[in-house]
Amino acid sequence: MTQKKVKYIIIGAGLSGLTTAFKLYQKGETDLLVLEARDRIGGRIMTEQHIDFGATWFQNHHEHLSALIDEVAIKKFHQFSHGKSVLVYNSMAPAHYFENDPSYPSAFRIAGGSIALIEKLASFYRDKIHTNTIVSKVVELENKFVITTNTSNYIANKVIITIPPRIASNIKFSPELPADLVQDMKNTHTWMSNAMKVGLTFKEPFWKAKGFSGTIIGQIGCVTELYDHCCVNNNNFSLMGFVNEALRDVSKEERKTKILDYIQKYLGKEVLDYVTYQEKDWSQYHFTASNDIKSIYMSPRYGNPKFQEMYFDGKLLFSGAETAAIHGGYMDGAVLSGLNAAEKIISIA
């Protein structure tokens, strides 16, 4: 096996890891590599056929993400929400219809899909990202780290681990990490790792023509949230939403039938004329989800102080959305943790 030596190794090419690499690069610290297990970059940000199957929305109070988007000159736009929205609140009662108050602007989306931010960050150091590289072991040896992967061994002075803590607890460390830290890593739910999304593309945004916003909300439905997901230039037309986890265990065909029947009931039979139908079940992606999925709809407490500490004499630290004390789990938390990681890792000689 070959060995590659660098100053910094960032494990994980999600938003957090790519933000750290971007900031290190800006500070002239270019002797780095980003190791990514998947064959693609972005982690929980994944855009296919113009549909965000991972992270999508953010708000003004997501300051760190907003500032990064502005800094790298990516455009944002408001989630479309004009027209009648549907609220399904009771299985016995008819649906309710409501309209958004235009004085409360809807959340933002990233033009070109959330992947546009990922691609832009990576464009500054594309050749430093090694995909299909699964880290299994981190060993401290003579004041450096030897990192074992499925392809090569790497040697680094400093390491930043941006893998969700629960998944990172599968990595073997030598010497071992403190037992209470490992326990906290195992106990930290990976935000949205149990989510299922559906995306449908169409030739025309038929719902808009009928005066619907495309929004359908209701925990009792097959699709708990559905939204218009047309592109900013209004040249790709789609609906995207979250699938009720009760449908996880039925066959794909049955799930598809139920989902289409459900949307058809509220938006009309035109939904059956979709061009493409896609689902993503994040519980199936082992670089995001662990086997013991638990449904968590409210954001758990993130930002455990143990994840802010530095280990191995300041040469190893943790980052990623779940480590952030502010907006933990969200893209903003991923960016904040990525910025902090870059500052901290440079500060230790």
Ligand SMILES: Cc1cc2nc3c(=O)[nH]c(=O)nc-3n(C[C@H](O)[C@H](O)[C@H](O)COP(=O)(O)OP(=O)(O)OC[C@H]3O[C@@H](n4cnc5c(N)ncnc54)[C@H](O)[C@@H]3O)c2cc1C
């Ligand atoms: C369905 C869904 C919807 C969401 N919606 C929103 C939203 O609307 N707004 C919002 O703000 N946030 C949302 N989120 C959350 C958002 O996606 C995350 O906060 C953010 O993308 C996390 O970035 P990260 O870099 O911390 O982690 P990740 O994106 O998980 O990146 C970690 C990376 O580590 C890699 N990795 C794992 N194991 C290894 C290994 N052994 N070796 C090497 N690499 C490894 C993974 O492949 C991954 O690329 C959503 C997430 C999902 C899944």
